[in-house]
Amino acid sequence: MTEQNERPSLEVCLSPALLHLYDVKNSVVVIIDVLRATSTICTALYNGAAKVIPVASVEECVNIGRQLGAITAGERDGKIAEGLVHGNSPFEYPRDFVEGKTLVLTTTNGTKLLHMAKDAIQIITGSFPNISAVCDYLVAQGQNVILGCAAWKDRVNMEDALFAGAVVSRIRQHFSMNCDSALAAETLYHAASSDLYEFMKKASHFQRLARYGLEKDIRYCLTPDGANVLPLLKNGELIAG
Amino acid sequence: MTEQNERPSLEVCLSPALLHLYDVKNSVVVIIDVLRATSTICTALYNGAAKVIPVASVEECVNIGRQLGAITAGERDGKIAEGLVHGNSPFEYPRDFVEGKTLVLTTTNGTKLLHMAKDAIQIITGSFPNISAVCDYLVAQGQNVILGCAAWKDRVNMEDALFAGAVVSRIRQHFSMNCDSALAAETLYHAASSDLYEFMKKASHFQRLARYGLEKDIRYCLTPDGANVLPLLKNGELIAG
Numbered sequence: 001m002t003e004q005n006e007r008p009s010l011e012v013c014l015s016p017a018l019l020h021l022y023d024v025k026n027s028v029v030v031i032i033d034v035l036r037a038t039s040t041i042c043t044a045l046y047n048g049a050a051k052v053i054p055v056a057s058v059e060e061c062v063n064i065g066r067q068l069g070a071i072t073a074g075e076r077d078g079k080i081a082e083g084l085v086h087g088n089s090p091f092e093y094p095r096d097f098v099e100g101k102t103l104v105l106t107t108t109n110g111t112k113l114l115h116m117a118k119d120a121i122q123i124i125t126g127s128f129p130n131i132s133a134v135c136d137y138l139v140a141q142g143q144n145v146i147l148g149c150a151a152w153k154d155r156v157n158m159e160d161a162l163f164a165g166a167v168v169s170r171i172r173q174h175f176s177m178n179c180d181s182a183l184a185a186e187t188l189y190h191a192a193s194s195d196l197y198e199f200m201k202k203a204s205h206f207q208r209l210a211r212y213g214l215e216k217d218i219r220y221c222l223t224p225d226g227a228n229v230l231p232l233l234k235n236g237e238l239i240a241g
Numbered sequence: 242m243t244e245q246n247e248r249p250s251l252e253v254c255l256s257p258a259l260l261h262l263y264d265v266k267n268s269v270v271v272i273i274d275v276l277r278a279t280s281t282i283c284t285a286l287y288n289g290a291a292k293v294i295p296v297a298s299v300e301e302c303v304n305i306g307r308q309l310g311a312i313t314a315g316e317r318d319g320k321i322a323e324g325l326v327h328g329n330s331p332f333e334y335p336r337d338f339v340e341g342k343t344l345v346l347t348t349t350n351g352t353k354l355l356h357m358a359k360d361a362i363q364i365i366t367g368s369f370p371n372i373s374a375v376c377d378y379l380v381a382q383g384q385n386v387i388l389g390c391a392a393w394k395d396r397v398n399m400e401d402a403l404f405a406g407a408v409v410s411r412i413r414q415h416f417s418m419n420c421d422s423a424l425a426a427e428t429l430y431h432a433a434s435s436d437l438y439e440f441m442k443k444a445s446h447f448q449r450l451a452r453y454g455l456e457k458d459i460r461y462c463l464t465p466d467g468a469n470v471l472p473l474l475k476n477g478e479l480i481a482g
Contacts, residue, residue: 014397018258021396155262156255158421180399180445184429191428204421 008144010175012164012182016113017154019146028143029120030134030167033110033150034127034159035205036088038231039221040073041105042130043090045240046227048099052238054111058083061106071098074106078212081106089217090129090227109150114233117148123233124241128163128196129226135170137230137241145175147182158188158203159221162196165189166224196222249385251416253405253423257354258395260387269384270361271375271408274351274391275368275400276446277329279472280462281314282346283371284331286481287468289340293479295352299324302347312339315347319453322347330458331370331468350391355474358389364474365482369404369437370467376411378471378482386416388423399429399444400462403437406430407465437463 009027013019032038041052055061058074058081065072065084073086080087088107110125117123121143126134138145147167149160165185168177172186192199197219200206209218220226230241250268254260273279282293296302299315299322306313306325314327321328329348351366358364362384367375379386388408390401406426409418413427433440438460441447450459461467471482 014255015259017262018256018395018397021258021394152421153262154259155420156259156422156425158424161421161425178445178448179396180393180402181397183399183443184397184402184425187429187432188425191432202424204419207419 007174007176008142010145010168010172010177010182011179012147012149012168012185014149014156014161014181015151015154016116019113019116019148022146023144024117024146025119026144027120027146028122028124028138028141029117029146029148030124030126031110031114031117031148031150032126032160032163033107034163034221035209036090036217036221037105037107037110037150038125039127039129040088040090040093041125041231041238042127042229043227044093044098044103045231045238046229047093047095049093049101049103052103052105052231053236054114054238055104055106056111056115058106061104065104068102068104070102070104072104078208089214090220091217109152113148113150125231125238126163126167128166128222128224129220130228130230131163131166131224133228133230135167139171139174152205157205159200159205161185162189162192166193248415248417249383251386251409251413251418251423252420253388253390253409253426255390255397255402255422256392256395257357260354260357260389263387264385265358265387266360267385268361268387269363269365269379269382270358270387270389271365271367272351272355272358272389272391273367273401273404274348275404275462276450277331277458277462278346278348278351278391279366280368280370281329281331281334282366282472282479283368283470284468285334285339285344286472286479287470288334288336290334290344291341293344293346293472294477295355295479296345296347297352297356299347302345306345309343309345311343311345313345319449330455331461332458350393354389354391366472366479367404367408369407369463369465370461371469371471372404372407372465374469374471376408380412380415393446398446400441400446402426403430403433
């Protein structure tokens, strides 16, 4: 809790390699991996999945999947990883498939950040499909907030920065802001918001994913509130809040 | 050198804590510390200083200054550091003071990055007062370029990102670009360029410096080509190229 009459802080961390500069322990951390891990996580939960277990390695994914009789999912270099059954696309998790089930998901960038932030007051995941749920939660909590971009192998990426900026622009009046990364993200979002999809065509990840024919995924992952639920991390598992 | 028919790459590194992700060894690195180290460096050289020696600590600054009978300069927390004679303001280095002299300058963020980039093909320093000299040099070299922001204690800052974006917007057609940080910096610059000073009022460093009454410095440091010379690092010393 912050002191009375002082608004909590709102900061953006553009890469996991910068997270040590932030006061994780006294903050709610939002894990952001827009293309596509955190978009898929909220979609699965929105469609009734019991929980999503984020794991770092394919091996862990296979093992936990076997123990729990769960759906195993994850990609490496744009293809379903060997030993797993499903991919990272939100469209693979409609209600009639995922309802009541457990999804074990391995991603590289998002999972890494999630483990790095384990001392946070609370970890949630954010993406455009659940942006309103994220913003409502952050305002209601009244705690310091770090919007943590999963980035791409520690390099700043555009889509995560844009989402962070979208959140900043929605909730900044409830917080004190003294973070140039937050100002940068918000400015980027305003520059791009009239057509996020068009803007994203210039970004590196778009080009990577478009090679795999995933334009439909990208459009969904840039559209607000398609799966407006709040994934909360509890005991290493993401559940709908 | 890159292969024939392939343009060299243009990338932006937003914090020294991310520099390990870049191929420094095969690149020209531009050290960017807009408020105010690199603005002051080009100003001193433009006004006829023989050279500027960047050092990390106040102690080193005092010692080298004594050995060489040089001007010693540097600030900590907005004040001239104890043991040194001059500060970080470009206005402290007019021609009638600095011509023919050696300036030993200690800065925290900029010097740190400079030492980290020591394996680069060439290190130069960049800031708005010498932006044209920097751009002309980079285009003429035809090498891979990393625009390295000194940032603030490793945290991304607005002024260095804006300068990187200004360079990207001027020279990008000569390079291949696949770097979201470069795209972000360029987008920020376009959003801010109609009035950089006004935009910078929202940034954290502006607020820090404005407390010390340095609005005049900030205006100068955001204005193109007031000291249009190219500082090149040779044997640990910056000289006019």
